[in-house]
Amino acid sequence: MAKKTGKHTLEDSLKRLEAIVEKLEQGEVSLDDAVELYEEGVLISKECSEKLKAVELRIKKLSKAADGTFQLSAFDKEESDT
Secondary structure, eight states, rough: OOOBBBBBOHHHHHHHHHHHHHHHHHHHHHHHHHHHHHHHHHHHHHHHHHHHHHHHHTTTTEEEEETSSSEEEEHHHHHHHO
């Protein structure tokens, strides 16, 4: 099941972005409509990028090194299985 973040799921946003690209590629919309679709696509693209960055941070973990400093490291699936 897709998790909701913000207004839409990432999957819904990507589907809408694909639909916008298809309409623009067909070239059958007026210039005004094309500009509006383009602007909507840019906003959706930014929203998707932000969602992906948030997910990336969630799958990284903060770990303490031997010298006492903290560092982000990639999420290790094997560790999560234990």
